[in-house]
Amino acid sequence: xxxxxxxxxxxxxxxxxxxxxxxxxxxxxxxxxxxxxxxxxxxxxxxxxxxxxxxxxxxxxxxxxxxxxxxxxxxxxxxxxxxxxxxxxxxxxxxxxxxxxxxxxxxxxxxxxxxxxxxxxxxxxxxxxxxxxxxxxxxxxxxxxxxxxxxxxxxxxxxxxxxxxxxxxxxxxxxxxxxxxxxxxxxxxxxxxxxxxxxxxxxxxxxxxxxxxxxxxxxxxxxxxxxxxxxxxxxxxxxxxxxxxxxxxxxxxxxxxxx
Numbered sequence: 622x623x624x625x626x627x628x629x630x631x632x633x634x635x636x637x638x639x640x641x642x643x644x645x646x647x648x649x650x651x652x653x654x655x656x657x658x659x660x661x662x663x664x665x666x667x668x669x670x671x672x673x674x675x676x677x678x679x680x681x682x683x684x685x686x687x688x689x690x691x692x693x694x695x696x697x698x699x700x701x702x703x704x705x706x707x708x709x710x711x712x713x714x715x716x717x718x719x720x721x722x723x724x725x726x727x728x729x730x731x732x733x734x735x736x737x738x739x740x741x742x743x744x745x746x747x748x749x750x751x752x753x754x755x756x757x758x759x760x761x762x763x764x765x766x767x768x769x770x771x772x773x774x775x776x777x778x779x780x781x782x783x784x785x786x787x788x789x790x791x792x793x794x795x796x797x798x799x800x801x802x803x804x805x806x807x808x809x810x811x812x813x814x815x816x817x818x819x820x821x822x823x824x825x826x827x828x829x830x831x832x833x834x835x836x837x838x839x840x841x842x843x844x845x846x847x848x849x850x851x852x853x854x855x856x857x858x859x860x861x862x863x864x865x866x867x868x869x870x871x872x873x874x875x876x877x878x879x880x
Contacts (some may be wrong), residue, residue, distance in 0.1 A: 639669065641809035644861070646673030648805035648825040649722050652754045652863035657681060657719035659879050661746065663708040663739070664688075664726030670852060674722065675700055682717070699799025709738040713746045721747060723755040724861075726785035728829075737791045744795035749868020751799055753792065757785040757862050760829040762807070767854040768847050769817055776830040776840060785862060797864035807857040815851055 649670075653660060658681065662671040665685035675683035685703040687693040697703040704712050706726065721743040730736045743753040760781055763770075789799065814821070818841035820826060832840060844850075 627803050641674075641810065642669040642673050643805075644805040644808055645670045645724050646677050646861075648803040648861050649674055649724065652676050652801050652861060653678070653681075653720045653752060654750070655720075656773060658749070659684065659718040660722060661711070661713065661718045662721040662722045662724070663711070663743065664723055664729075665696050665703065666692045666725075667698035668703065670724050671696060671703075672699040685847050687700060697840055709735065709742055711742050711746055715745050716748045717746045719748055719751045720869075721751070721753045723753070725756055725759060725859075726780060727755055727757065728759040732781050736788065737794075740788065740791040740797075741795045744792070744797050744866065747797075747866045749866055751866050753797055753864045753866075755783070755788060756859055757783045757788050758860055759783055762857040762859050763810075763812075763829075769812065769814055769844065769854055772814075772843050772847065773817075773830065773842065776832060776836065778829060778831055781829075785860070788862065789864075792864040797866055800863040800865035802863065803861045805859055805861070807859055809854040811853040811858070813851050813853045814844045814847040816847075816853075818842075 654716070657678075661680055661684045662668075662674065663686050665671045665687050666689075668685055671683055671685045675681065675801060683700055683702075685693070685696045685700055686706040686708065687696060687703065688705070688707050690705055693703050693705045706712050707721070723739065727736050727739065730739060740753070747753060758781065760777070789794075792799075819839050821832070821841050821844065823832070824837075826832075830840075
């Protein structure tokens with residue numbers, strides 16, 4: 622797992638920056654009802670996507686939450702209302718917000734029951750008629766059909782934490798119904814073999830690959846030996862699913878913060 626406090630200052634520049642954030646925010650907003658007045662972005666990181674969500678929907682009050690102090694500090698500079706909080710224990714009352722978004726979060730949650738707990742908490746803080754929007758199958762969106770994909774395939778995790786079926790099952794367990802999906806491109810994230818090799822050695826693929834012992838070094842060598850090792854492969858394609866809490870369309874009058 623990456624040290625997000627250590628990564629915070631360079632996180633955006635190494636992951637597609639503003640174009641990727643705008644694509645993600647635009648896709649999220651296609652799944653958030655026009656009637657929504659409050660949205661909580663969990664695992665908001667530096668707040669780059671969160672800020673674009675706010676800019677893309679004037680009148681929508683956007684809040685953020687992240688477990689990394691350094692990430693939350695940067696996000697607070699962008700959107701103001703950011704809590705330092707674990708997504709499994711949000712400092713909000715039940716039924717506090719009209720929407721919850723989780724972009725590039727669930728695939729990182731490897732602990733037993735962690736994704737289930739996050740989905741349960743998102744469902745808890747949603748008002749009737751509110752939606753939970755999350756990226757799913759993130760790792761499957763990378764390197765599809767490329768030579769990098771072929772090299773990584775034997776080492777890929779067979780049980781991704783953000784598998785669409787798994788997330789959908791948890792959502793149903795906590796009273797949420799499927800409410801649509803959207804896709805967007807991961808601008809600037811098409812990696813070259815050499816960049817991928819370096820990422821493997823750093824442990825950046827810990828959520829995606831099973832690499833016991835010296836497997837990481839061997840995989841990096843195989844990647845570096847691919848043709849045109851410095852040329853980026855196509856950008857990934859990400860998938861969002863939305864789940865709705867049955868009931869009314871929500872209310873704009875309730876303060877989402879606990880007293």
